[in-house]
Amino acid sequence: MFTLRGVTKRFKAGEVALDGIDLEIRPGERVAFIGPSGAGKTTLFRVLNCTLKPTDGEFRIDGEDVAGLRGRRLRETRRKIGTVYQHHNLVGRLRVVHNVLAGRLGTWGALRALQSLVRPAELEAAGAVLARVGILEKLFSRTDDLSGGERQRVAIARLLIQDPSAILADEPVSSVDPSLAEGIVKLLVRLSEEGRKTLAMNLHGVDLAFGHFPRVVGVRQGRILFDRAPEDISPADLEALYPPKMEEARRDFLSFAAVPDSEPIRVSGGHPG
Numbered sequence: 001m002f003t004l005r006g007v008t009k010r011f012k013a014g015e016v017a018l019d020g021i022d023l024e025i026r027p028g029e030r031v032a033f034i035g036p037s038g039a040g041k042t043t044l045f046r047v048l049n050c051t052l053k054p055t056d057g058e059f060r061i062d063g064e065d066v067a068g069l070r071g072r073r074l075r076e077t078r079r080k081i082g083t084v085y086q087h088h089n090l091v092g093r094l095r096v097v098h099n100v101l102a103g104r105l106g107t108w109g110a111l112r113a114l115q116s117l118v119r120p121a122e123l124e125a126a127g128a129v130l131a132r133v134g135i136l137e138k139l140f141s142r143t144d145d146l147s148g149g150e151r152q153r154v155a156i157a158r159l160l161i162q163d164p165s166a167i168l169a170d171e172p173v174s175s176v177d178p179s180l181a182e183g184i185v186k187l188l189v190r191l192s193e194e195g196r197k198t199l200a201m202n203l204h205g206v207d208l209a210f211g212h213f214p215r216v217v218g219v220r221q222g223r224i225l226f227d228r229a230p231e232d233i234s235p236a237d238l239e240a241l242y243p244p245k246m247e248e249a250r251r252d253f254l255s256f257a258a259v260p261d262s263e264p265i266r267v268s269g270g271h272p273g
């Protein structure tokens with residue numbers, strides 16, 4: 001489904017977010033990505049869903065070179081991939097049904113989309129996907145009134161109505177209650193299995209990655225540190241992935257100190273002059 005060869009992403013500031021990534025994800029595979037904050041996981045997902053162009057390297061979806069795609073072809077390729085984010089990107093003041101049907105915006109014209117706001121088209125389809133995520137009774141609720149876990153389910157329903165071949169979930173559970181997190185991960189795993197969809201998920205929780213994915217990729221400083229089955233990942237692998245807290249603090253301090261125009265630090269309460 002996804003093939004990356006030497007994919008590099010440099011941002012304007014010169015920061016290398018991805019540093020020569022080689023990765024192959026086959027159709028229907030389930031892969032978890034773990035790694036410290038700033039490792040490049042979100043950047044990688046933005047390349048995978050074609051919202052960010054690599055600076056270097058080759059990126060193919062279903063064998064097609066994404067760099068060569070424009071206009072309608074690019075939109076069609078993007079539509080194959082559905083993304084769930086940490087914050088669900090729902091419109092709170094709309095009813096659930098409208099947020100779900102927004103998943104069709106990629107295929108509908110603007111007029112049809114506007115009409116849908118007045119009289120929900122494909123109401124039955126919206127109900128069906130909400131039933132699959134377990135909250136059919138919320139069809140006409142105001143999205144604002146739902147709990148965090150329910151909102152994430154609405155976001156997943158919106159993705160299902162888009163019917164993508166691959167689901168990317170970027171930390172889908174970091175803003176929901178920890179007791180609900182596993183339920184959401186399990187739901188995404190089940191839906192991807194039922195629909196034979198590829199599933200790639202960024203997770204902060206190593207336990208969730210190890211418990212629900214046959215393949216776990218460790219990302220650090222824009223590089224892949226390991227890519228294997230959880231049973232083949234050693235404590236030493238995890239130690240190498242997550243830098244000790246002191247090291248992190250030292251790095252943060254040094255990068256702060258390196259900012260040339262930063263305000264001088266003033267200590268209040270000192271003696272003047």
Ligand SMILES: Nc1ncnc2c1ncn2[C@@H]1O[C@H](COP(=O)(O)OP(=O)(O)OP(=O)(O)O)[C@@H](O)[C@H]1O
Nearest residue numbers: 011012013015017036037038039040041042043044
């Ligand atoms: N739009 C941007 N412009 C400049 N730098 C960026 C941009 N997006 C990300 N970066 C930088 O790229 C690096 C990787 O960021 P990214 O968001 O991919 O990390 P992450 O692994 O998803 O982290 P987290 O676990 O905190 O979500 C970071 O150093 C970040 O500051």
Ligand SMILES: [Mg+2]
Nearest residue numbers: 041042043170
């Ligand atoms: Mg991220």
